[in-house]
Amino acid sequence: MSIRTILRSLIIIIIIASPSMAQDMEKSLNLDQMINEALKNNPEYISFQHQWHATEAQIPQAGALPDPTLGFALANLPVNSFAFDQEPMTGKKISLMQMFPFPGKLGTKQDIADYQAQVVGKQVEEAGNMLIKNVKSAYFTIFILDKSIEIVERNKGLMQQFVQVAETKYSVGKGLQQDVLKAQVEVSKLTDKLISLQQKRTSVALRLNTLLNRDINSPVPKLADFEPTPFQLSIEAVQDLGTNHRPLLTSWQFMVEKSKSATKLARMNYLPDISVGVAYTQRNDLSSGMKMYDFFSTEVNVSVPLYFFKKQSKQIEETQLTANSIEDRYQQVKNEIQFQIEDAFNELHKNATLIDLYKTGIILQATQALKSAQSGYQVDKVDFLTLLNNQVTLFNYETEYYRVLTDYEKALAELEAAVGVRF
Numbered sequence: 215m216s217i218r219t220i221l222r223s224l225i226i227i228i229i230i231a232s233p234s235m236a237q238d239m240e241k242s243l244n245l246d247q248m249i250n251e252a253l254k255n256n257p258e259y260i261s262f263q264h265q266w267h268a269t270e271a272q273i274p275q276a277g278a279l280p281d282p283t284l285g286f287a288l289a290n291l292p293v294n295s296f297a298f299d300q301e302p303m304t305g306k307k308i309s310l311m312q313m314f315p316f317p318g319k320l321g322t323k324q325d326i327a328d329y330q331a332q333v334v335g336k337q338v339e340e341a342g343n344m345l346i347k348n349v350k351s352a353y354f355t356i357f358i359l360d361k362s363i364e365i366v367e368r369n370k371g372l373m374q375q376f377v378q379v380a381e382t383k384y385s386v387g388k389g390l391q392q393d394v395l396k397a398q399v400e401v402s403k404l405t406d407k408l409i410s411l412q413q414k415r416t417s418v419a420l421r422l423n424t425l426l427n428r429d430i431n432s433p434v435p436k437l438a439d440f441e442p443t444p445f446q447l448s449i450e451a452v453q454d455l456g457t458n459h460r461p462l463l464t465s466w467q468f469m470v471e472k473s474k475s476a477t478k479l480a481r482m483n484y485l486p487d488i489s490v491g492v493a494y495t496q497r498n499d500l501s502s503g504m505k506m507y508d509f510f511s512t513e514v515n516v517s518v519p520l521y522f523f524k525k526q527s528k529q530i531e532e533t534q535l536t537a538n539s540i541e542d543r544y545q546q547v548k549n550e551i552q553f554q555i556e557d558a559f560n561e562l563h564k565n566a567t568l569i570d571l572y573k574t575g576i577i578l579q580a581t582q583a584l585k586s587a588q589s590g591y592q593v594d595k596v597d598f599l600t601l602l603n604n605q606v607t608l609f610n611y612e613t614e615y616y617r618v619l620t621d622y623e624k625a626l627a628e629l630e631a632a633v634g635v636r637f
Contacts (some may be wrong), residue, residue, distance in 0.1 A: 245353055248426060252349050255427035259345050262338045269331040277324030285309040289495060298498040302506060309493035309511075316485040322475055329472035336465035343461065343631045345425065350627040352422040354620040357437045359415040361616040365609045366411060370404040372602060442569055442622050445637060449559050452633060456555045460634040463551055466544040473537035480530040484522060489515040551632060558629035565622035572615040580608040 253259060290303040298304050419434040447455075457463065495509035519526055587604040630636050 245350065248353065248422075249346050249349055251426050252345050253342055256345055256425060257427060259338075259341055262334075262341045266331070266334045266338045269327075269334045273324060273327045273331055276327035277320050279320070280313045280315075282313075283309075283311040283491075285311065285493075297501070299501045302497070302500060302504070305495040305497040305509065307493055307495040309491055311489055311491035313487055313489040315487050316482060319479065319482050319485075319487075322479045322482060325475045326472055326479065329468045329475060332468045333465045333472065336461040336468065339461035339634070340465065343634060346636070347627045347631040349422070349425050351624055352418055352425060353437065354623045354627075355418045356415060356422065356434060357440075358616050358620040359411055359418065360436045362613055363408065363411045363415065365613045366404055366408045369606055369609055370401060370408065372605060373401045373404060442566070442619060443626055443637065445562065445566070445626060447637075449556065452555055452559055452629065453552060455635050456551055456633040457548075460551055460632070462634075463544075463548060466540070466547050469540050470537070470544055473533065473540045477530065477533040477537050480526065480533045483526045483529060484519055486519065487517045489517075491515070554632035555629065558625055558632050561625040562622060562629055565618050565625055568618040569615070569622055572611065572618060577608070577611050577615060580604070580611045584608050 285308070287307040287309070289305045289307050290301060291298070292300050292304065298306070420430055422434060423430050423432050491513045493509075493511040493513075495511065497506040497508055499505050584604045584607075587600055590600075626637065
């Protein structure tokens with residue numbers, strides 16, 4: 215085969231190689247379906263839900279009265295005979311005692327349990343949002359790895375063609391050996407990069423299957439192309455959304471309210487609890503023939519907070535300090551969330567600008583440069599290496615475009631998690 219024939223074949227390959235990526239024939243994964251699958255099957259998220267329902271079950275328990283005490287007794291039984299008909303005060307006694315916390319205590323305890331359930335409920339929402347973010351991150355990472363693998367394979371194919379051309383030219387004395395060696399080195403570098411990309415894809419696919427609770431070795435097909443998700447909100451609007459909708463922040467708000475109720479309950483512990491009891495004593499008629507009547511008794515007991523200076527006062531001090539700590543922590547969490555929103559928002563807009571730059575500027579210019587090189591090569595005004603470099607440059611710009619596109623979607627996922635709202 216002549217050099218001219220090889221060169222013509224190669225230029226046909228280069229011209230046919232479109233800048234746009236070939237459509238993948240495999241069935242693509244649907245991101246929304248994967249998110250729903252993760253929310254349904256992820257063991258850690260399901261565990262959070264069970265914990266939430268467990269705390270909800272504690273609410274009615276906190277508002278319930280203490281269990282009453284049922285008692286049985288033998289009263290005044292003489293030890294000389296152990297007879298029930300010897301002494302008039304001997305009897306068999308059954309009693310029932312119920313303790314009633316001071317009015318308001320049970321309601322406050324129930325409020326504390328209710329706040330705790332709402333705290334855990336918001337933590338479940340937060341865990342769900344983090345799970346969605348992680349699924350999206352794995353999804354878009356697989357997407358950019360697939361695109362990178364595809365582009366590297368194309369570059370490798372072109373380099374292998376160039377090796378053939380360089381070897382043919384060198385064999386007939388029209389080329390340099392250094393061109394052959396350089397092309398071979400480039401092929402080896404691309405092979406190494408391809409292996410690294412495939413290993414990374416395998417690792418991310420394992421991570422995605424773990425999040426979805428699938429078999430860890432389930433195949434993950436190539437992902438379909440997509441357009442960037444539109445986003446038009448201002449930073450002020452996003453910050454407002456975060457203040458009102460971030461589950462983590464709301465959970466800390468409930469923790470603040472819970473701590474206030476705990477302090478309120480501690481103050482109420484100065485107030486006495488009341489126990490009310492009734493008893494019935496059955497007596498036998500005496501052996502002397504004297505008829506004995508049964509007794510009915512009742513009693514009321516009041517707890518006395520005698521050691522308040524060691525117990526109740528210190529409990530109030532403890533709950534107040536805890537409340538102060540939680541309020542400080544709440545403010546810290548609020549500041550951290552505002553930072554997360556600001557950071558993700560800036561990253562999102564940076565990548566949006568780069569996407570527009572690549573689509574309307576860099577890739578368009580690289581495409582025009584390739585077409586110009588193709589035209590120049592056909593009339594022997596551009597050498598083959600220049601033509602090949604223009605094609606490789608375009609492929610590299612396409613890779614960078616897809617990287618920026620996935621970085622944009624990842625930043626949007628970060629922003630959604632920081633705000634607590636899916637856009």
